[in-house]
Amino acid sequence: MDPQLKLPRTRRFATLRRAVGLLRDFRFEQTRPDIFYGNVATDTAELVDALLTDIRGPSGTSALDGQLILDVGGGPGYFAEAFHRRGATYLSVEPDVGEMSAAGIDVAGSVRGSGMDLPFGDAIFDVVYSSNVAEHVDKPWRMGEEMLRVTRPGGVVILSYTIWLGPFGGHETGLWEHYVGGHFARRRYERKHGHPPKNVFGESLFDVSCAEGLTWGREVDGARLIAALPRYHPGWAWWMVKVPILREFLVSNLVLVLEKT
Template sequence: MSTESTPPSPPGAAAHELYTHGHAAATLRQHGQRTVEEAGAFLLPHLQPGMSALDVGCGPGSITLGLARRLAPGAVVGLDSSMAALAEARAGASAGGLDNLTYVQGSVYQLPFGDASFDVVYAHQVMQHLGEPGAALLEMLRVLRPGGIVAVRDVDWGTAAYWPAEPGIARFIEAHFQTWRRNGGEPCMGRKLRALFNAAPVSGLEVTAGDWCYATPAETLAWGESYAERLLTSPMGERMVEYGHATRAEVEAMAAGFRSWAAHPDAFWTFTQVAALARKRIAR
């Protein structure tokens, strides 16, 4: 049973896709550990204090908070379709005591801002969940000033490599891909970012890749436990069952598989993270 109540959706969000991960406590807790130093490393060299920025699909806001600290006194806005995520983000912002950071509910397809409102528009691990990423990128560019920076980063789950072999995890990856695509998203979005940006009115495109790697007991236990808990308490596991991609017993076996893999002294996990950064083309 999901611990998540259904939040009201902003105009335009629900029609396009379902968000695969949902906003259960275990999911928000894991996303809330991200930092701008890691998730925005490809963007940081382009930032200066005083710039304004929009963080689209900001989730629980730990990256947004880091952006706001770096850009102060520039205005930073975090936007998400989920009120549950925004509640976490607002709590973090008030603890951080920043007066240049605000959060708004909205859809990436219909951003509640005028044209050319921001110097930077950023989205971390969001494109992969969108049924129409090209339309979303165009809307992000609409609210960006000409010459401003658009920056996105997405995982490519097709590169996931782990050891030791674990049948529960292999079964999870198979059902996760099917469920994710049925929801309208793309688990291998990372490899498609260059194509996405090539179709948009941008210049100076830079596509780079790095990885997330879990190779210490603390890292593998945190990753494995988080996915086990998310499988059992969030819409990720529930929808696998609802769509007929796995039985409830298989979802429980996937969670057990993550836990036993995580505790193995040889446990190792990696997958590729792709970043794309470009400038909004200036009309001549």
């Protein structure tokens, strides 16, 4: 079965205009994070809303209305307001105190903790998602299993991460340097800027592939893989996820959508 055939609302959301707009915003990631992450937060809430609508059927309100949401790796709090506007109860977990306070945003439901050992009991949340975090931990699939553990039966896990061989796999260290090697990209960045990058290869940035995520999503116990799609691509380009090797270079960011059984 091809799960992507059952996502009409999400396909309509995934337009070329959206893709171009998000790509343009990427240039502000380091210099104006409020612009970049503010727009990504709005986009994320809209994406989750569209996915839930496709999974559970349309309703008279936002599909997020009344949902208890956990954001794994919520960072400085840009995402909270985007979900609150849609009627969700939003909690985030973040291991880095400095990252939590970096933007000066007060998030009442922000908890310090590790995605590899979430400080919550079993089967609590309606939706658990993580945006661009898995490539920053050395055991991303353990984090995925923790996300499933705290999700209630029938709830949804959305795990989105940057593919290493995609153009943004090296993050701020460059568009091509990581193809030579992660350590090379780090050293070149340090020579050019006079300081280490925020994301240090082998410490806070890892080479996670598209194939690894797809294999984990299909084989993990206690969940059903509903969809696997490129996060920032228009709907007509989703076919790239199905093509081995090509997907590692062109998908850029993979979204895995699982339903807890």
